[in-house]
């Protein structure tokens with residue numbers, strides 16, 4: 001789906017060095033190779049540039065007054081807005097201690113003075129290639145998230161559903177002691193799990209009444225379509241099983257693959273508990289909002305029917321008792337029958 005372009009733009013390089021001669025040498029060399037270069041004379045100016053300009057790579061002198069290169073590098077890597085920018089540390093010292101401190105500060109590469117032109121350009125180009133690939137993936141992820149939010153935006157009844165799901169399922173994942181990468185996958189899946197609904201016409205998606213058999217058939221395809229849309233994104237490796245299996249049921253009666261029990265990925269079982277809860281406690285086109293107590297009662301009944309993982313549901317109830325309820329959307333009590341989650 002996402003075509004990788006073979007064109008690699010030259011890129012913007014920030015050079016920070018307090019020695020005028022070093023700065024000029026790097027500036028002229030890189031400009032001659034077609035790069036856009038910003039040269040500054042200290043760490044504070046480097047950080048200010050990073051705040052205001054889109055930079056693709058930083059060449060940092062280690063020995064600078066006030067904020068030295070290591071500290072600048074640490075600040076770059078500690079900031080989520082700049083941590084993916086590659087940093088090359090340039091030093092006159094070839095000592096091991098310097099390199100170790102540079103690695104600890106998060107530097108991506110090192111160059112030792114006197115600089116070798118060929119080596120410098122090879123390292124700069126190699127790190128820039130990686131940076132542009134990361135940018136491309138970030139753009140693809142942004143498109144996917146935007147698409148997912150635009151689908152949510154179509155239905156006034158599900159407003160805020162994605163964000164709530166992202167927060168609550170990640171919190172429940174932490175409560176269950178899941179590894180960090182699965183918690184992150186849950187956070188992302190909260191937003192994108194229903195992206196496959198892009199293939200469902202609005203007349204079905206927003207239909208206030210019950211769906212016909214054919215309409216249901218189409219609706220039940222959304223986890224498969226979502227899986228297909230997100231499959232090219234390597235960073236979505238742990239998100240894909242959640243997208244595909246968030247409508248499976250513990251007794252095997254769910255869709256699209258009829259998985260049962262622990263064959264359903266644990267992350268999908270976590271998301272579906274929160275998804276069902278959120279659907280029950282908010283107004284939908286086909287049902288009123290239930291109170292927290294009623295929603296939990298309904299879900300408990302569904303656990304005994306074999307739909308949801310009883311162990312995860314117990315944790316969810318405990319999680320609610322421990323104060324999570326104040327974050328969760330509580331609707332007005334309603335006596336109507338349980339509504340499903342589309």
Ligand SMILES: [Fe+2]
Pocket residue numbers: 193194222246247342
């Ligand atoms: Fe869904």
